[in-house]
Amino acid sequence: STEIRLASRPTGWPTPENFETATVQLPDLAEGEVRVSNEYLSVDPYMRGRMNDAKSYAAPYALGEVMTGAAVGEVVESRAKGIALGDKVLHHLGWRSVSQGPAAAFRVVQEISGVPLSAYMGILGMTAYTAYVGLLEIARLKEGDIVFISGAAGAVGSAAGQIARLKGAARVIGSAGTDKKVALLKDKYGFDAAFNYKDAPVLEQLRAAAPEGIDVYFDNVGGDHLEAALSVFNRDGRAALCGSISSYNATEAPAGPRNMGNLITQGLSLKGYTVGFHPGLFPDFVKDMSAWLDSGEVVFEETVIEGLENAVHGFLELMRGANTGKMVIKL
Numbered sequence: 001s002t003e004i005r006l007a008s009r010p011t012g013w014p015t016p017e018n019f020e021t022a023t024v025q026l027p028d029l030a031e032g033e034v035r036v037s038n039e040y041l042s043v044d045p046y047m048r049g050r051m052n053d054a055k056s057y058a059a060p061y062a063l064g065e066v067m068t069g070a071a072v073g074e075v076v077e078s079r080a081k082g083i084a085l086g087d088k089v090l091h092h093l094g095w096r097s098v099s100q101g102p103a104a105a106f107r108v109v110q111e112i113s114g115v116p117l118s119a120y121m122g123i124l125g126m127t128a129y130t131a132y133v134g135l136l137e138i139a140r141l142k143e144g145d146i147v148f149i150s151g152a153a154g155a156v157g158s159a160a161g162q163i164a165r166l167k168g169a170a171r172v173i174g175s176a177g178t179d180k181k182v183a184l185l186k187d188k189y190g191f192d193a194a195f196n197y198k199d200a201p202v203l204e205q206l207r208a209a210a211p212e213g214i215d216v217y218f219d220n221v222g223g224d225h226l227e228a229a230l231s232v233f234n235r236d237g238r239a240a241l242c243g244s245i246s247s248y249n250a251t252e253a254p255a256g257p258r259n260m261g262n263l264i265t266q267g268l269s270l271k272g273y274t275v276g277f278h279p280g281l282f283p284d285f286v287k288d289m290s291a292w293l294d295s296g297e298v299v300f301e302e303t304v305i306e307g308l309e310n311a312v313h314g315f316l317e318l319m320r321g322a323n324t325g326k327m328v329i330k331l
């Protein structure tokens with residue numbers, strides 16, 4: 001199997017030198033194990049945090065450790081009951097061409113016609129579920145809410161915008177970093193308004209897009225986006241703090257938000273969360289999302305980069321915003 005490991009820890013933006021590629025000879029399968037030829041690997045922003053030697057919600061990668069994370073593939077050998085040759089499986093063994101281990105590390109998934117297997121890492125998996133939990137459980141979205149979502153054209157954000165609409169939001173506003181993404185938000189994902197945060201200050205553009213204020217903020221970005229949201233919140237506003245990608249590769253402390261006092265005066269609730277601690281809604285999510293995909297009420301995009309040798313490139317491009325929707329590596 002060919003695998004990609006963390007070679008050194010980055011300061012600021014990672015570079016290809018922080019990774020190393022190795023080929024390993026896999027041992028024969030032990031009883032109860034399966035071997036999987038991977039078809040897609042996931043690259044995710046949280047992996048940047050794991051490259052630091054700092055405790056976060058996910059443990060740091062050890063130096064020399066494979067870049068673990070979500071992957072999907074086909075079972076090519078099985079010595080486990082309940083997992084057969086040819087089964088498609090989801091697992092978290094990360095950036096390698098072939099994965100093997102005890103059956104418990106693999107979840108068999110059903111192939112759905114017209115939906116790529118990679119969807120189990122995106123619209124039917126962790127990123128869309130993160131959107132679902134954030135809106136429904138953390139921000140307690142209610143019918144009639146005006147919702148603002150940053151990072152809106154990414155995997156989590158594009159799911160969040162559509163879920164908010166389908167769960168009764170009165171108006172959904174999104175921000176993203178290119179005009180093409182802004183057009184997609186309005187034309188494909190059904191956002192009522194959208195803006196390019198690189199065009200003008202976020203606050204100015206958010207005020208124009210939300211003249212009646214916002215009730216829910218779904219934060220993927222932090223920094224100036226969170227500061228702007230705090231300024232336009234209506235009374236009893238609620239925010240789900242999902243991520244703050246604007247600071248992941250920063251070497252200096254981010255400025256702001258400087259208006260945290262609005263939490264008090266407006267009675268706001270901002271609640272952070274990591275999806276792994278909120279498994280309870282998963283059955284509801286699968287039911288809702290499968291029906292929405294089936295009816296065409298939810299659509300999704302993926303940005304697919306070919307080749308394990310391009311996994312590092314894909315990961316860096318993800319953080320630069322080259323992706324629309326979920327970024328995946330196709331082997």
Ligand code: NDP
Nearest residue numbers: 045154155156176177220242243244245246273274275321
């Ligand atoms: P995305 O698909 O959204 O990809 C990342 C996007 O971030 C890029 O496409 C880019 O889009 C945007 N971006 C990069 N830098 C900046 C910046 N300085 N300001 C604004 N936007 C920026 O990734 P995911 O959907 O996987 O993740 C989205 C967020 O959700 C991340 O913050 C992630 O850490 C978080 N997350 C949290 C989880 C949790 O449990 N709390 C679980 C999963 C994800 P653009 O062109 O628009 O700039």
